[in-house]
Amino acid sequence: MSIGEPLPRPDGRDKVTGRARYAADQEVAGLLHAALVGAPTPSGTVTAIDGREALATAGVARVLTAADMPRFGPVAPPSAVSKLPMQDGTIRHEGQPVAIVLAETLEAAECGAGLVRLTIEPAPFRPQGGGEVAVPPGIYGPVTFTKGDPDAAFLAAEHQHIAEYRQPSRHHNPMEPSATIAVWEGENLTLYDSVQHGYSVQAIVAAALNIRPERVRVISPHTGGGFGAKGFVWPHEILTAAAARVARRPVKLALSRAQMYANVGFQPNMVHRMALGAGRNGRLTAIKHEVEHVTALSDDFVEMATAASRGTYASPAIFTAQKVERANVNMPTAMRAPWEGPGLWGLESAIDELAHAVGQDPLDFRLANYAETDPATGKPWSSKKLREAYEEGARLFGWRERAGRPKRDGPWTLGFGMATCSMGAFRFPSQAQVRIKADGSVTVETGCHDIGTGTLTIFPQIAADVLGLPPDKVELIMGDTRLPQGGPTYGSSSTMGVGASVLRAAENARELLGRLANLPAGEVVMKDGRIGRRGGLGAGVPIGDALRTAGVGEVVGKGRFTLPGDAPFNADGEGTPHTIRTFGAVFIEVGVDCELGLLRLRRAVGSYSAGRVINPRTARAQMTGGIIWGWGMAAMEASPYEKKLGRWLSKNLAGVAIPVNADIAGDIQIHFVDEFDPHASPLGAKGIGELGATGVAAAVASAVFDATGKRIRELPITPGKLV
Amino acid sequence: MHPFAYTRAATIAEALAVGAQAAAAYLAGGTELLNWMRLGIAVPQHVVDISRLADLDRVEPLPDGGLRIGALTRLNDAAQCTEVVRDYPVLSQAILKAASAQLRNLATVGGNLLQRTRCPYFRAEELLPCNKRVAGSGCAAREGLNDRHAIFGWTDACVAVQPSDPAVALAVLDAVIVTEAAGGGRRIPAREFHTLPADDPASDNVLVPGELIVAIELPAPAPRSAYLKLRERESYEYAIVSVAVALDLDADLIRRARIALGSVAHRPWRLDEAERRLVGCRPGSPEAIEAAAAAFTDARPLAHNAHKVAMAKNAVLRTLRTAAGMP
Amino acid sequence: MPDGSRSGAEYSLRIRVNGTDHAVSLDPRVTLLDFLRERLHLTGTKKGCNFGECGACTLHLDGRRVNACMVLAVQADGREVTTIEGLAEADRLHPVQQAFIDADGFQCGFCTPGQVMSAVACIAEGHAGSDAEIREWMSGNLCRCSAYPQIVDAVRAAAAAMAGKG
Numbered sequence A: 001m002s003i004g005e006p007l008p009r010p011d012g013r014d015k016v017t018g019r020a021r022y023a024a025d026q027e028v029a030g031l032l033h034a035a036l037v038g039a040p041t042p043s044g045t046v047t048a049i050d051g052r053e054a055l056a057t058a059g060v061a062r063v064l065t066a067a068d069m070p071r072f073g074p075v076a077p078p079s080a081v082s083k084l085p086m087q088d089g090t091i092r093h094e095g096q097p098v099a100i101v102l103a104e105t106l107e108a109a110e111c112g113a114g115l116v117r118l119t120i121e122p123a124p125f126r127p128q129g130g131g132e133v134a135v136p137p138g139i140y141g142p143v144t145f146t147k148g149d150p151d152a153a154f155l156a157a158e159h160q161h162i163a164e165y166r167q168p169s170r171h172h173n174p175m176e177p178s179a180t181i182a183v184w185e186g187e188n189l190t191l192y193d194s195v196q197h198g199y200s201v202q203a204i205v206a207a208a209l210n211i212r213p214e215r216v217r218v219i220s221p222h223t224g225g226g227f228g229a230k231g232f233v234w235p236h237e238i239l240t241a242a243a244a245r246v247a248r249r250p251v252k253l254a255l256s257r258a259q260m261y262a263n264v265g266f267q268p269n270m271v272h273r274m275a276l277g278a279g280r281n282g283r284l285t286a287i288k289h290e291v292e293h294v295t296a297l298s299d300d301f302v303e304m305a306t307a308a309s310r311g312t313y314a315s316p317a318i319f320t321a322q323k324v325e326r327a328n329v330n331m332p333t334a335m336r337a338p339w340e341g342p343g344l345w346g347l348e349s350a351i352d353e354l355a356h357a358v359g360q361d362p363l364d365f366r367l368a369n370y371a372e373t374d375p376a377t378g379k380p381w382s383s384k385k386l387r388e389a390y391e392e393g394a395r396l397f398g399w400r401e402r403a404g405r406p407k408r409d410g411p412w413t414l415g416f417g418m419a420t421c422s423m424g425a426f427r428f429p430s431q432a433q434v435r436i437k438a439d440g441s442v443t444v445e446t447g448c449h450d451i452g453t454g455t456l457t458i459f460p461q462i463a464a465d466v467l468g469l470p471p472d473k474v475e476l477i478m479g480d481t482r483l484p485q486g487g488p489t490y491g492s493s494s495t496m497g498v499g500a501s502v503l504r505a506a507e508n509a510r511e512l513l514g515r516l517a518n519l520p521a522g523e524v525v526m527k528d529g530r531i532g533r534r535g536g537l538g539a540g541v542p543i544g545d546a547l548r549t550a551g552v553g554e555v556v557g558k559g560r561f562t563l564p565g566d567a568p569f570n571a572d573g574e575g576t577p578h579t580i581r582t583f584g585a586v587f588i589e590v591g592v593d594c595e596l597g598l599l600r601l602r603r604a605v606g607s608y609s610a611g612r613v614i615n616p617r618t619a620r621a622q623m624t625g626g627i628i629w630g631w632g633m634a635a636m637e638a639s640p641y642e643k644k645l646g647r648w649l650s651k652n653l654a655g656v657a658i659p660v661n662a663d664i665a666g667d668i669q670i671h672f673v674d675e676f677d678p679h680a681s682p683l684g685a686k687g688i689g690e691l692g693a694t695g696v697a698a699a700v701a702s703a704v705f706d707a708t709g710k711r712i713r714e715l716p717i718t719p720g721k722l723v
Numbered sequence B: 001m002h003p004f005a006y007t008r009a010a011t012i013a014e015a016l017a018v019g020a021q022a023a024a025a026y027l028a029g030g031t032e033l034l035n036w037m038r039l040g041i042a043v044p045q046h047v048v049d050i051s052r053l054a055d056l057d058r059v060e061p062l063p064d065g066g067l068r069i070g071a072l073t074r075l076n077d078a079a080q081c082t083e084v085v086r087d088y089p090v091l092s093q094a095i096l097k098a099a100s101a102q103l104r105n106l107a108t109v110g111g112n113l114l115q116r117t118r119c120p121y122f123r124a125e126e127l128l129p130c131n132k133r134v135a136g137s138g139c140a141a142r143e144g145l146n147d148r149h150a151i152f153g154w155t156d157a158c159v160a161v162q163p164s165d166p167a168v169a170l171a172v173l174d175a176v177i178v179t180e181a182a183g184g185g186r187r188i189p190a191r192e193f194h195t196l197p198a199d200d201p202a203s204d205n206v207l208v209p210g211e212l213i214v215a216i217e218l219p220a221p222a223p224r225s226a227y228l229k230l231r232e233r234e235s236y237e238y239a240i241v242s243v244a245v246a247l248d249l250d251a252d253l254i255r256r257a258r259i260a261l262g263s264v265a266h267r268p269w270r271l272d273e274a275e276r277r278l279v280g281c282r283p284g285s286p287e288a289i290e291a292a293a294a295a296f297t298d299a300r301p302l303a304h305n306a307h308k309v310a311m312a313k314n315a316v317l318r319t320l321r322t323a324a325g326m327p
Numbered sequence C: 001m002p003d004g005s006r007s008g009a010e011y012s013l014r015i016r017v018n019g020t021d022h023a024v025s026l027d028p029r030v031t032l033l034d035f036l037r038e039r040l041h042l043t044g045t046k047k048g049c050n051f052g053e054c055g056a057c058t059l060h061l062d063g064r065r066v067n068a069c070m071v072l073a074v075q076a077d078g079r080e081v082t083t084i085e086g087l088a089e090a091d092r093l094h095p096v097q098q099a100f101i102d103a104d105g106f107q108c109g110f111c112t113p114g115q116v117m118s119a120v121a122c123i124a125e126g127h128a129g130s131d132a133e134i135r136e137w138m139s140g141n142l143c144r145c146s147a148y149p150q151i152v153d154a155v156r157a158a159a160a161a162m163a164g165k166g
């Protein structure tokens, strides 16, 4: 068995030698470099574009404007926006592409972009914080939810807690800026692209360019981090394809770091209006959670952060509602961790405050309100071992013993905090195939992507176990839409979806091979490169022999992971008898230098109930990364928005802080409860990539409160709030 | 970047000759200049690479006991040179808290003093209202997001701060900046090197076009000195506020204190009044606390940066103790 | 000595990259990073920001780690550049590369070439004496996947392995 083994990543060698190729690394002969010209204002009309000066620059080949672009066909999700740029003069947000400079060199393209003269008729705009508040349509489910009589229950509650918790807009800032290379051969388009789901790009680019999807091939073997920013299809990908068609040359567009701020999404600012009621015994009687955040003028993005309050604690009465504020900003999008990531900042902060008000230990308070079944629907959980996770996390951290721990270390006042972690389960259908050749080679083929989560490591493990091979004998081919359609690499969904399809494909290949070897179906066993009958493997034959004897060059097993009703998406097991979620607890120790306003992470323990762990090594990396991501959210991350100018103020990595190595000074310990969830996927596994990032900000705020007595209700917790 | 001509100067005379041309810019480490050219902050027609000028990349003792740091000494080399670590810890610490290990291998000590404000309006990839970018275009930060801006010495025309860490240390060390120019060189006290916006919001320092920094001279050693830099991120980030302190002690009493704040004004901000009042005090004593607090009575925080006052005040007290070797 | 009196001129220069000499004529605007990536197709060195703010472009210039996006190619005239592609000897990984694999010091891998080049220099500079020192001297390389603890493990292990070899 290799499942459950901490195998190293097979992509390691390519990544440490620089051989791994990301989108902008692909070598394409004769390409033109593209540079975008963005709108300098958040609203208005481009009335004229003068490209003469740019064109006069050595090396500049074309200056494309809306007039040069084809009329795009209608697009809908997974296109991030429905109104594509460069179709007319309308400006909907600052930074929106209004022209593209194509040049023989990157230097010429960038210089040329600075020389394009725009004439703009500005118009009044709605800034973030001054937009039109509305109830959006339910895109990912109903935007309001009521169980019981929350108002009455709250009013009657012995203990009441009302507060607002805020968080700023933040950008994903994956280290790899999005890049696209478009190559046309006749009517066929190849895109080398930086993506989390190539098939979305295929479908949307085809729709926009009015061509059949089969004509579009998207290649993306490695993606330099996505975190949601490369999940949907963004206009620049379509524009690059269109530009290459117009120019009749391959075109490469690599977004600058600055362009990443307004050309791909961001996590919108949020206010969580929380009202919790509890009885004298500390049992929750009412949970109310309203969320409001910004969205673009053209499209409603709804960050369903209130999901946290429907799925975490037992309460007879629950009310949740989502609102959006429509403004002249670029389109927000999902970001690690969506929904519960922000939602638990609000809920867990409020729970912590209420626990203190009731006079209970925050962990005991959570245990007392443990949800034995799905609080929203009453359905049983597909699996849940959160009690064990709390217990083991508390033990590893020394939570129960914290009163006896020193509260000072030099200038640092120490504080301890904890929070519950939880994520819903996004599942997507997936296909894969497993090819076994007469020369004994085995390949797993599925069109999903490597964004670093560990997919390259675990899919061979899954197939290898079925085929009785060491994982390093199984080659994985991914990142190409010509392959069987794998599920996306977002929403922590790949292990469940793609992993299950790989499992099925391997089983199918084994069955096909068994048939060739005249073995009775259901009794085929493979081990050590041989195939034979259950109980009698000694008499089995080498895989290659089985194929050669049958005179067959290869067998190709096919596997699918499907959802109830063949749906394209399933959240939390809706439509099934069980609710699927992942759970956990995070414990944090911080140091606060109260005189200087400094906040530092000293150590963290994350303990999770998240189904079966396929590879503890890559899983640990995911959780550690999640906690550090959460630390960034808690302690520093914010994309300041300039309200008067209607733009992101600092579009770089110097004016917007994300954690550096020195920030992570403390030990981060990860624990997984032993668990198998048969309902989430046949592998017993669930999604983990985002779970680790949930709860952290609330645990940090709780630790800061423990240290200082100050309750911080607005992220990030920067020195100005502490001094 | 706009096209430019490139010359690599072999001698100071050659550098001065080309540098005197209109729209010429010296290139030392390039870690500021390249970014300015990308953002359109600088559009030189002629780039004069001075990074290989002989003999300007080293630290040498001065006959009277001080130290001469060649302007082209890389930050990492200056900070880790034995004499600097031993005799001028405040400078070594300030440098090592700046930028990153890689950048400090490129960036020069001279270039560092010539870095310009990190005001995000000034650094934007589009022209925003900013008197430093376009004279008379206004100051968007004055009524905008100004949490990282000045609490001392600002005017309505510009509320930016000078972000250099080494400059703060040089200000307490009473260093001298030595220049060469076509018409002859100068010796400029570090304290007077950077200008305030009241003079001209577009200007940053007193150098004239074509003037070349050749060295920074440090007077007598200041072994009892320390630097404290405060920021939300532990490393690779500019300061919210920083403090440099150099002390002369008589037993545990202050004989002479030199204190400068960084990132609070358009130049390193020496606390002359507090320095005077601290004479005879013990670091950490109530009198010392009172003396340091007095330095902030004329602080003028903006809408979003009142916290800088409290942070700076406590940082001064903390650094006084550190410099004195107290726990 | 390269010189040009009019802008737009190209400059002849010679750069040694991973042991191979390249004599080229270049627009002086071309950075060392873009020269390697777009001209030599050595794409291991990554562009994460182009402003010195991320460290993804870290390589060695005359043996010292620098951000390649902050260096004009003409400045590297006559100098020696080592990129991630030049670190392994034939098929034998450099101990730091091996340590990154062993310690799981990466996820998406985009920051990794820069991390590895930075780590090699960090050890050579003598800045790998303690975990705290490693963290500080590796802070010029952002990793958004947040593999920081594993990166520190890798640098510590590689430093020990290399010291062991003498």
Ligand SMILES: Cc1cc2nc3c(=O)[nH]c(=O)nc-3n(C[C@H](O)[C@H](O)[C@H](O)COP(=O)(O)OP(=O)(O)OC[C@H]3O[C@@H](n4cnc5c(N)ncnc54)[C@H](O)[C@@H]3O)c2cc1C
Pocket (backbone or CB within 6 Å): A654, B025, B026, B027, B028, B029, B030, B031, B032, B033, B034, B071, B072, B097, B098, B099, B100, B103, B106, B107, B108, B109, B110, B111, B112, B113, B114, B115, B163, B164, B165, B166, B211, B212, B213, B214, B236, B237, B238, B239, C051, C052, C053
């Ligand atoms: C991401 C990032 C983070 C940073 N963080 C910090 C920080 O925390 N603290 C800090 O202090 N600094 C920081 N810096 C700034 C950095 O230290 C400076 O960019 C650097 O010191 C400038 O030196 P240089 O040699 O590279 O200058 P260059 O870019 O070569 O030159 C800058 C300017 O000075 C002129 N010049 C250079 N040398 C001379 C000379 N000898 N005589 C006359 N003119 C000259 C040039 O013409 C140019 O106008 C950071 C920079 C970056 C990119």
Ligand code: SF4
Pocket (backbone or CB within 6 Å): B117, B119, B120, B121, B122, B129, B130, B131, B132, B133, B138, B139, B140, B141, B142, B157, B158, B159, B160, B201
């Ligand atoms: S503070 Fe100074 S640099 Fe910043 S916008 Fe105002 S004038 Fe410009």
Ligand code: FES
Pocket (backbone or CB within 6 Å): C046, C047, C048, C049, C050, C051, C052, C053, C054, C055, C056, C057, C058, C067, C068, C069, C070
């Ligand atoms: S690309 Fe050079 S530091 Fe980011």
Ligand code: FES
Pocket (backbone or CB within 6 Å): A175, A224, A225, A452, C105, C106, C107, C108, C109, C110, C111, C112, C142, C143, C144, C145, C146, C147
């Ligand atoms: S491994 Fe992805 S950014 Fe470091």
